[in-house]
Amino acid sequence: MKFIDLRSDTVTEPTDRMRTAMAEALVGDDVYEDDPTIKLLEEYTAKLTGKEAALFTPSGTFANQLALFTHCNRGEEVILPHDCHIVAHEVGGASVIAGVQLRAIESVNGKMDIDKVKKAIRYVDDIHYPETGLICIENAYSDGTVLSLDYMKELHMVAKEAGLKVHMDGARLFNAALSMKEEVSEVLKYVDSAMFCLSKGLCAPVGSMLVGDEEFIKKARKKRKLMGGGMRQAGILGAAGLIALKEMRLRLVEDHENAKYMAEELSKIQGIEVLKDNLDINMVFFNITDNRLKGKMTQEAFLKEGIKINPEEDNMMRFVCHYYISKSDIDTVINFIHRLRRY
Numbered sequence: 001m002k003f004i005d006l007r008s009d010t011v012t013e014p015t016d017r018m019r020t021a022m023a024e025a026l027v028g029d030d031v032y033e034d035d036p037t038i039k040l041l042e043e044y045t046a047k048l049t050g051k052e053a054a055l056f057t058p059s060g061t062f063a064n065q066l067a068l069f070t071h072c073n074r075g076e077e078v079i080l081p082h083d084c085h086i087v088a089h090e091v092g093g094a095s096v097i098a099g100v101q102l103r104a105i106e107s108v109n110g111k112m113d114i115d116k117v118k119k120a121i122r123y124v125d126d127i128h129y130p131e132t133g134l135i136c137i138e139n140a141y142s143d144g145t146v147l148s149l150d151y152m153k154e155l156h157m158v159a160k161e162a163g164l165k166v167h168m169d170g171a172r173l174f175n176a177a178l179s180m181k182e183e184v185s186e187v188l189k190y191v192d193s194a195m196f197c198l199s200k201g202l203c204a205p206v207g208s209m210l211v212g213d214e215e216f217i218k219k220a221r222k223k224r225k226l227m228g229g230g231m232r233q234a235g236i237l238g239a240a241g242l243i244a245l246k247e248m249r250l251r252l253v254e255d256h257e258n259a260k261y262m263a264e265e266l267s268k269i270q271g272i273e274v275l276k277d278n279l280d281i282n283m284v285f286f287n288i289t290d291n292r293l294k295g296k297m298t299q300e301a302f303l304k305e306g307i308k309i310n311p312e313e314d315n316m317m318r319f320v321c322h323y324y325i326s327k328s329d330i331d332t333v334i335n336f337i338h339r340l341r342r343y
């Protein structure tokens with residue numbers, strides 16, 4: 001049975017073109033830097049992002065933690081938005097791997113107040129103070145919003161003035177750039193390193209990329225090995241990654257349009273309140289304001305119709321659009337909710 005899976009864009013399986021490319025990929029031992037497909041992927045990524053170098057990693061969490069581990073010394077402090085992925089969803093890895101402490105700054109849609117960031121930077125040489133090691137941002141933010149280029153520029157200036165680097169968690173970097181109407185290389189001008197996922201809306205089965213300057217990536221390559229992320233014939237995965245970047249990246253606009261269509265249709269349903277300010281990418285967030293409808297909109301009820309959803313989180317539902325969600329799938333979902341209301 002084919003499900004309509006709205007839980008996340010991580011559920012996207014590799015496409016037929018990816019599977020063929022994976023089967024035919026030229027490979028070598030990537031720990032010896034002998035894998036031609038990974039080399040291609042890393043070169044292509046560097047060019048596309050306007051950075052000097054790139055590194056293939058097993059996951060986005062891995063790449064973020066590797067970035068902290070490479071940029072920072074133990075005991076340093078990382079300034080970042082209070083509910084970003086690195087704080088909320090990476091199992092406390094920063095304290096285990098990089099050995100850093102997270103200085104979480106209250107934020108709205110991933111935006112930390114610039115003055116609060118300035119205040120949080122430890123300029124003064126005080127025997128009690130941990131040193132600031134890094135500033136992190138997340139764009140697109142996991143609440144479905146993007147940062148503006150102006151904000152990124154301003155934060156970058158503040159970091160530069162303090163002699164600090166900025167790392168960007170860009171799990172959905174291409175969705176962000178699309179929504180910001182900017183080239184990816186323009187967005188990344190204002191950060192020193194960034195990671196993005198091949199395995200979300202881009203449909204690759206496994207992998208994320210870390211980008212930065214040559215020196216940073218060289219250091220990160222060794223730390224990746226320490227973390228157990230030195231992979232051998234990784235080109236099998238890299239082949240799918242190349243298709244993700246060359247082809248699947250160019251169709252993300254469909255997911256954004258579908259999300260807007262879904263939001264529009266959902267907002268026509270009485271008892272559903274769509275968060276219209278959180279509609280920058282491929283995600284739709286909404287509240288169910290009618291308790292009777294809320295009681296009916298269970299995972300089990302949807303599953304019986306062949307639709308997979310996540311339960312409410314903080315009183316909010318999230319439906320995610322991706323390659324395997326067509327406009328007619330959205331109609332199916334909307335019609336089902338209309339039916340639920342009427343029962």
Ligand SMILES: *Cc1c(COP(=O)(O)O)cnc(C)c1O
Pocket residue numbers: 058059060061062064085086138140141142169171172197199208
């Ligand atoms: C998914 C995600 C990650 C982590 O990626 P994984 O490949 O799942 O480890 C990091 N940051 C954000 C914002 C994400 O959405």
